[in-house]
Amino acid sequence: MRKLVYYIASTLDGFIAGPDNSDPTGPDGFWPIPEDYIQHLIAEYPETLPAPARAALSITADGTHFDTVLEGRRSYEIGLKAGLTNAYPHLRHLVFSRTLTESPDPDVELIADDPAATVRELKQQEGKDIWLVGGAELAGALYSEIDALIVKLSPMTIGSGIPLFxxxxxxxxxxxxxxxxxxxxSGAAFLTYARRTPTA
Structure with a gap:
């Protein structure tokens, strides 16, 4: 069965973005992206790079981990503000929102239903694992459905911001x-965790 994987970058103090929820890796962001970090993403997780980065780096590999990406509205709107209606056209792209009524992109599916119920349905379908890109509210709503965590731990602290959940x-x-x-x-660590099954 497919797994839901929360694949996310985090600071040492557990934040995935600053207090304003803007893109921490964008042009005005505070998050450093060392060369070895980029090379590791290209080699191991090419499907998680957004389309402009894939084009700039001449990446065509499908990747081996994910074929579906889930995103909350606030996370999705970061891309919209940068002019991207679909940052991941190479993946099935679902955005959870009860306020967006029309998708800005024909290949982005808007989901207003319960996220947990939707994920349970997705897990029953054929395919690779499901990537939960964020943000924190969607991750919180899907807390009980997350099967694995891949934390890209950055060697930095920011004091306050948007937490993992x-x-x-x-x-x-x-x-x-x-x-x-x-x-x-460079100091970044990629940590993969599988959820332990409770013992009776």
């Missing part, structure tokens, strides 16, 4: 098993 997430402590890790010379 919104404060609306349920209080449900769970443990995760570290199944893979890569530490780059």
């Amino acid at each position: 919104s404060h609306k997430a349920v209080f449900e402590p769970r443990t995760w098993e570290l199944t893979d890790h890569t530490v780059l010379k």
Whole structure:
């Protein structure tokens, strides 16, 4: 069965963006992107690079991890502000929103239904794993459905900002098993965790 994977960049203090929720890796962003980080993405996760980056880097590889990407409205609007109606045209792209009534792109599916129920349906379909790109509110709504975490841990702190999960997430402590890790010379670490199955 397909898995829902929260593949996300985080600071050491657990934030995925600054307080204003703008793109931390954009032209005015604060998040450094070292060369070895980019090369690791190209080699291991090419499908997670947005279309402009793929074009600039001449990337055509489909990738081996994901064929579907899920995004919340606020996260999606970061791309819209940059002029991108679909940052991931090479993937099936679903955006969860109850306020957007018409998709800005024919290949972006708007979903107003319950995210958890939608994900449970997606898991039953054939295909590669499902990438939860963010943001924090959607991750909070899908907390109980996340099967794996891939945290791109940046060697920086920012003090405050948007956390991995919104404060609306349920209080449900769970443990995760570290199944893979890569530490780059620049200091970034790619940490892969699988959700532990509770024992009776």
